[in-house]
Amino acid sequence: MDDRTISDFLAAVPMPMVLVGPEARIQMLNAPARAVLGDCAGVHYLTVIRQPEPVAALERVLAGTEGGAVRWRVTGPGRDTIYRGTVARVAGLGVTLTFEDISELEQAADMRRDFVANVSHELRTPLTALLGFIETLRGAAKDDPGARDRFLGIMEREALRMNRLVADLLSLSRVEAEERVRPTTRVDLAGLAASVLATLRGVAEAGGVVLTLESEPGLPFVPGDADQITQVLHNLVENAIKYGASGGRVEVHLRRIAQHPQLRGPGVSVAVVDHGEGIDALHLPRLTERFYRVDSHRSREKGGTGLGLAIVKHIVNRHRGRLKADSEKGKGSRFEIVLPVQ
Ligand code: ADP
Numbered sequence: 001m002d003d004r005t006i007s008d009f010l011a012a013v014p015m016p017m018v019l020v021g022p023e024a025r026i027q028m029l030n031a032p033a034r035a036v037l038g039d040c041a042g043v044h045y046l047t048v049i050r051q052p053e054p055v056a057a058l059e060r061v062l063a064g065t066e067g068g069a070v071r072w073r074v075t076g077p078g079r080d081t082i083y084r085g086t087v088a089r090v091a092g093l094g095v096t097l098t099f100e101d102i103s104e105l106e107q108a109a110d111m112r113r114d115f116v117a118n119v120s121h122e123l124r125t126p127l128t129a130l131l132g133f134i135e136t137l138r139g140a141a142k143d144d145p146g147a148r149d150r151f152l153g154i155m156e157r158e159a160l161r162m163n164r165l166v167a168d169l170l171s172l173s174r175v176e177a178e179e180r181v182r183p184t185t186r187v188d189l190a191g192l193a194a195s196v197l198a199t200l201r202g203v204a205e206a207g208g209v210v211l212t213l214e215s216e217p218g219l220p221f222v223p224g225d226a227d228q229i230t231q232v233l234h235n236l237v238e239n240a241i242k243y244g245a246s247g248g249r250v251e252v253h254l255r256r257i258a259q260h261p262q263l264r265g266p267g268v269s270v271a272v273v274d275h276g277e278g279i280d281a282l283h284l285p286r287l288t289e290r291f292y293r294v295d296s297h298r299s300r301e302k303g304g305t306g307l308g309l310a311i312v313k314h315i316v317n318r319h320r321g322r323l324k325a326d327s328e329k330g331k332g333s334r335f336e337i338v339l340p341v342q
Helices: 003-011 031-037 052-062 103-138 145-178 189-206 226-247 281-286 296-301 308-318
Strands: 017-020 026-029 068-074 081-090 094-101 210-215 249-260 265-274 322-328 332-340
Touching (some): 003 017, 003 026, 017 031, 026 031, 052 068, 052 081, 081 103, 103 145, 145 308, 189 249, 189 265, 226 249, 226 265, 281 322, 308 322, 308 332
Parallel strands (some): 210 249
Antiparallel strands (some): 017 026, 017 094, 068 081, 081 094, 322 332
């Protein structure tokens, strides 16, 4: 095979491919391989491939052993990259190393594992409490009506916590499944905000919080799923009441944005502002991760599942909108969503 044919052949392979020829020199590589290794044709492969795993595999195959799969990690400044490769002998030509970046796949697998571990942990805590109280009610507290009532109260609280967790998990998976489908109906954000505030007024009053709604007149309707937007507003206002109660008031502001730079067009903004203790800046970027809580004890005590803002983020993404959280420790927090009008 002449060089031209080999080069055409390499160019047809979509993933990075390197051909190591006589004297262990890199004879040829395709464009994807050049993007990773640089233009290294002609040099000894050890000059550009340094990780022990691919080096050992190339050495073995160059020495005449059968080819095979190999996996290695390249430590980078920001993050590591994980590669999966195959080394193969091509009679008369040399040895090929083909590889692909599997970091994202591995990361997705890690996230799935973490998620399952988190869900199991979150369910196990109330379940353990329930089992413990059932046992106590059968034994020590059998004939003690006072204890029975108290324990039943705790059992109810734990069962409700599990119920909320399962409901949030279901709604998260529904939202994720629909994330690529844009809503087709149009919704009146001011109307939805008013009804969410009406639902939460009782909870707010019980926590000593005054709720106010301030809306610019004549706001345009936006493409949206009314149930999902209601859930977003509910989660944000409920959080502001739960965590910002010390500020005494929670305000919801709606306004029109003539030209939003990221949405590249007009939008409607809904901001939920509280004057409570606020959130330390270091937590802000992680708030929308599943089960991320600033203070897990406090969140659990308030009946939180740690999924509220993850649900908000997915719904806002589905609507091609933006979510922004600002906060100053000691002064309060501001969560804003902006939904496109078009
Ligand atoms: P949770 O069910 O724990 O409330 P969320 O996903 O809704 O879960 O929120 C994640 C975390 O973000 C909360 O545990 C809380 O620590 C923090 N948080 C959310 N909203 C506010 C707020 N308005 N003020 C202070 N902290 C907040």
